[in-house]
Amino acid sequence: MSNTLTGASPIPNRNAQTPDESALPVFDQEMVIQPQRGWIAVNVSEMWRYRELLFFLIWRDVKVRYKQTVLGVAWAILQPLFNMIVFTVIFGKVAGLEDHLPAHLKGKYPIFVYVGMLVWTFFSTGVTTGGQSLVNSQHLLTKIYFPRLFVPLATIGGGMVDLAISFGLFLVLMLIYQVPPGWGLLALPVLLLLTLMATAGVAFVMSALTVSYRDFRFIVPFMVQAWMYLSATFYDVADVGRWQLPASINPMFGLIGAYRSCLLGMEWHWLQLGISTTVTLVMFFFGVFYFRKVERKFADIA
Amino acid sequence: MSDTVIHVEGLGKEYRLGVQGSSYPTLREAIMGVATAPIRRLKALRHGVEEEGDASSHFWALRDVNFEVPRGQVIGIIGRNGAGKSTLLKILSRITEPSCGKAVLRGRVASLLEVGTGFHPELTGRENIYLNGSILGMRRVEIERKFDQIVAFSEVEKFLDTPVKRYSSGMYVRLAFAVAAHLEPEILIVDEVLAVGDAEFQKKCLGKMQDVSTGQGRTVLFVSHNIWAVRSLCQQVLYLKQGQMAAIGQTEGVVDKYLKDATHQNGVTMMRQWGPGAAENENVRMRRVQLTPQSGDGTMIRVDTPVDLEVEYENLKGGTPLVLNLAVHTLDGTLVFVSQTTSDKNWHGRKFEKGVYRSTCRIPANLLNDGTYRIRALFLDEAVKHLYNLDDAMFFTVHDIAHREGSWYGKWLGVVRPQLQWTTELVPAIDA
Structure with a gap:
């Protein structure tokens, strides 16, 4: 039995490719599909071609989240605000942590804890929803190809929108508590990038693990809860005394400390930030490569 | 100008049973697996068998598939449920990876394994056109340019700003197909998407597919149970049987073989x-x-x-x-x-x-x-x-009845063959 359909010439006719603008960003030239082994590099150019899809996925996430809610986007502010009030009462007043604040922040514990909650809420939501994201979009995974990294990234992107909104409330709090912005603010973009990388790194690993082992559905929320207490959300980095350096292995510890230096003019703890940054980078790259390694099995087991 | 745009060589896909089905591996199993691996390996050594030698736990959904498709041709893929058709499409769409062999695709590929992939019920028709178009691989400018055409094709203008969860299933399918129909890939991979919608709309879709291939020189890979659709659309057909190629070639011959196999499949046990x-x-x-x-x-x-x-x-x-x-x-x-x-x-x-x-x-x-x-x-x-x-x-x-009344021995025409009550009488001539 002949396995060719016609006597086709093996030479591809390049001129026949329509040079028009239309362009599915899919496979512009020759695409070879074959089994791959081991660690697979990230296809940056492909992700760039699909960038609009990432945007649409984020847009869908944000749009759907607040549809049919009465308060809509206000929910993005209410959550950290509510946490701020609870934490101020419990940790600030009852536990007396507000007495640990430096002189220029005396009586301003709410804004101190709000910064912590702002960053922590972004991270924890990103890790939790990002971890669930692949399982939740198994329908997409089994029907169409696109860079799989976009699935957790899109949910984290949605979290960025919430972060931006709740940052607006932070600006209001700055006015209320008379905290003037300082030069430290210049470090904000770098800190944001590091936060994004830390969140993505953990979310990549958790989402990939959740596809294979559904146990992680239960493990992640539990893990995140414990993680918060290790992350300097309601206390200052200096409060843990000689445990500062080991505590910095947790990226959120050093990062939240740095946000307070950057936004509230508190003292910088460079060594702690350095350790947290290193761990963040390691986690991010490990997350990406672990995800890439297992992603080709997603459609078969999702 | 018939150059090869799809070249498939020795393609195969093996599944490990228990991974593919509904039973998810749990963490406990994985940990146990790792913990007991040395013991299993020792046992295997002693008995002189390969650890992975249990053939019954593996199965080939697709094995040793080879074919080539020249530009501009529509190739149909037929076979019974579980013959590997969907697996083949999934591999060519890059959703799942082959276990062996390779496939080379030349040109932009769009695959349509389902209508309305990524449609979100909460979003409006307009929003879903953008979302779905982008998931299928269209650029934003392209969607904007074709937006009016898509809406016209779908016939849902009036409900464009209504969430699709309020659509009737017919409207939903029309909108979804309209987006897909305006993709402009060089290679289009289509699964049984025509099984939906009303007859009128099916006709419209088949027409659109014909335009895509003959009118615009695109290559189409098309899976269907609808032999009529395969006959009227495809120049070549690949017949898969239990994951392997049973036949490939001109439509008529392959379809006949498929029908013959289907007939003999169950013998007299019924x-x-x-x-x-x-x-x-x-x-x-x-x-x-x-x-x-x-x-x-x-x-x-x-x-x-x-x-x-x-x-x-x-x-x-x-x-x-x-x-x-x-x-x-x-x-x-x-x-x-x-x-x-x-x-x-x-x-x-x-x-x-x-x-x-x-x-x-x-x-x-x-x-x-x-x-x-x-x-x-x-x-x-x-x-x-x-x-x-x-x-x-x-x-x-x-089977036909043994003895017919009358003298016609050819194939009795029609889909049904009711025994109708007949009466005939001679009408006496009435002279005016």
């Missing part, structure tokens, strides 16, 4: 059985389909034989009404009739507990013409939601 995992999803497990002729020696169905059709299935969910809907098709895809268990007043609307059920219906004598038929079994819940579908639950052949 029964099909499925073991656990063979034909099921989380809702329903298909166990058995059996045809029992009610006259003659019980081995053959003739046009004048009443037949009992018995379906045995297991309800895995329980607690809701379960409707078994049987559709009998001719092999060229024409639907002859549909009948469902709700005709039994004792069960209509009643809740089905978990368990095994056997539903029987009688196909009366003198209904079906001679020929081969395919039974599709569809399970629905009370809201007419599809719970499980088996496109080719059974094939059976109805």
Whole structure:
């Protein structure tokens, strides 16, 4: 039995490719599909071609989240605000942590804890929803190809929108508590990038693990809860005394400390930030490569 | 100008049983697996067998597939459920990775394994056009440029700003297909998407596909159970059987072979059985389909034989009404009739507990013409939601009666062959 359909010439006719603008960003030239082994590099150019899809996925996430809610986007502010009030009462007043604040922040514990909650809420939501994201979009995974990294990234992107909104409330709090912005603010973009990388790194690993082992559905929320207490959300980095350096292995510890230096003019703890940054980078790259390694099995087991 | 745009060589896909099905590996199993690996390896050494040597736990969904498709051709892929058609499409769409072999695709590829992939019920028609278009691989500017055409094709202008969850299923499908129909890939991979929508719309879709291939020189890979569609659209057909290529070539010859195989599949036993995992999803497990002729020696169905059709299935969910809907098709895809268990007043609307059920219906004598038929079994819940579908639950052949009245010996025409009551009388001549 002949396995060719016609006597086709093996030479591809390049001129026949329509040079028009239309362009599915899919496979512009020759695409070879074959089994791959081991660690697979990230296809940056492909992700760039699909960038609009990432945007649409984020847009869908944000749009759907607040549809049919009465308060809509206000929910993005209410959550950290509510946490701020609870934490101020419990940790600030009852536990007396507000007495640990430096002189220029005396009586301003709410804004101190709000910064912590702002960053922590972004991270924890990103890790939790990002971890669930692949399982939740198994329908997409089994029907169409696109860079799989976009699935957790899109949910984290949605979290960025919430972060931006709740940052607006932070600006209001700055006015209320008379905290003037300082030069430290210049470090904000770098800190944001590091936060994004830390969140993505953990979310990549958790989402990939959740596809294979559904146990992680239960493990992640539990893990995140414990993680918060290790992350300097309601206390200052200096409060843990000689445990500062080991505590910095947790990226959120050093990062939240740095946000307070950057936004509230508190003292910088460079060594702690350095350790947290290193761990963040390691986690991010490990997350990406672990995800890439297992992603080709997603459609078969999702 | 016929250069090869799809080149497939030795392509295969192997699944490990238990990974593919509904049983997810749990962490405990993984940890146990790692912990006991050294012991297993020791045992294997002692017994001199390979650790992975258990062939029964692996199976090849697709094996040793080779073919080439020249530019501008429509190739149809046919085969029964589980023959590997979908696996092949999934590999070519890069959704899943092959276990061996390779495929080379030249040009922009778009695949359409389902209509409305990524549609979100909460979003409006307009929003879903953008979302779905972008998921299918369109650029934003491209969607904007074609937006009006898409809307016109879908015929849902009035509801563009309504969330699609309020759409009728027909509107939903039309909108989804409209987006897909305006993709401009060089290679289009299409799964059984024409099985949806009304006849009018199906015609429109088939027309659009024909335009895509002949008019615009694009290559189309097309999976279908609808032999009529395959016959009218495809120049070449690949017939898959149990994961392997059974035939490839000119449409007519391959389709004939497929139909012949389908006819001989079950011989005279007229029964099909499925073991656990063979034909099921989380809702329903298909166990058995059996045809029992009610006259003659019980081995053959003739046009004048009443037949009992018995379906045995297991309800895995329980607690809701379960409707078994049987559709009998001719092999060229024409639907002859549909009948469902709700005709039994004792069960209509009643809740089905978990368990095994056997539903029987009688196909009366003198209904079906001679020929081969395919039974599709569809399970629905009370809201007419599809719970499980088996496109080719059974094939059976109805033979011609032994002696006909009259002198015509050719094929009796028509899909059905009722015995109608005839009277003829001589009308006395009335002279005006």
